[in-house]
């Protein structure tokens with residue numbers, strides 16, 4: 001659970017005046033145990049910053065992050081690694097090229113002082129569970145395909161039996177044909193092990209079948225959040241619409257202007273006034289540039305930040 005999490009970075013050096021880049025702006029986000037949350041948005045929207053904060057790699061500037069009801073800072077590094085494990089985008093750079101697959105998968109346990117035959121047996125068992133052929137356990141990363149490397153990274157994340165798995169673009173470096181295999185694997189493992197999963201992607205299609213809930217992020221804010229089926233069938237926010245149109249057939253292949261996203265992704269250093277999506281929003285009216293929309297609940301599970309959401313009757317619209 002995150003409450004009011006904000007993360008600022010100082011940018012600019014030399015003669016340039018220091019500026020503040022607000023990567024996260026008051027993010028509230030909860031994930032229920034054993035559920036998968038899909039976190040979706042364009043690159044630069046703050047998804048990866050959010051992942052780093054959850055992993056304890058970075059501290060929030062303000063706000064709090066609770067894991068299992070306790071502030072994340074109250075766990076030490078080892079406890080945190082026990083609870084939360086990452087799977088990153090690039091299986092090429094995240095595996096040590098000088099270690100065998102077996103050593104890579106076992107590494108988190110060796111850090112904890114475990115070893116011996118029982119660890120070796122566990123590595124082999126897990127390698128099987130993630131679908132790695134037996135003989136590859138002795139191989140080096142350079143001998144593996146991208147998909148196989150990502151299976152190794154997943155096994156390494158799982159060996160310590162974490163409760164939460166944070167997958168940041170876990171398939172975007174892989175061939176399309178391999179992507180769905182890896183997503184299916186994550187889905188099955190999550191169910192088998194009752195993991196809580198946060199699946200981060202720029203692509204709504206990637207989270208479609210895996211996520212119980214979806215949060216759509218824009219410029220450091222959650223602009224819509226709800227059960228996956230509500231987001232896919234009844235999105236309220238124009239930005240969610242645009243993301244949906246970009247990925248769902250038969251509209252695949254629509255050009256960016258038709259999505260209403262022709263304008264550039266704005267700078268988080270100098271975000272637009274009012275609703276930060278307004279320069280790119282097809283539904284924007286005068287009010288949008290003036291006033292930031294508050295969070296509105298469509299129902300107990302579904303909320304959004306927009307003055308003029310889909311399915312809003314005219315008389316319910318703010319008077320401008």
Ligand code: SF4
Nearest residue numbers: 275278281288306307
């Ligand atoms: Fe578009 Fe206005 Fe809604 Fe922002 S508040 S998403 S600009 S309609």
Ligand code: MG
Nearest residue numbers: 043044047048
């Ligand atoms: Mg990223």
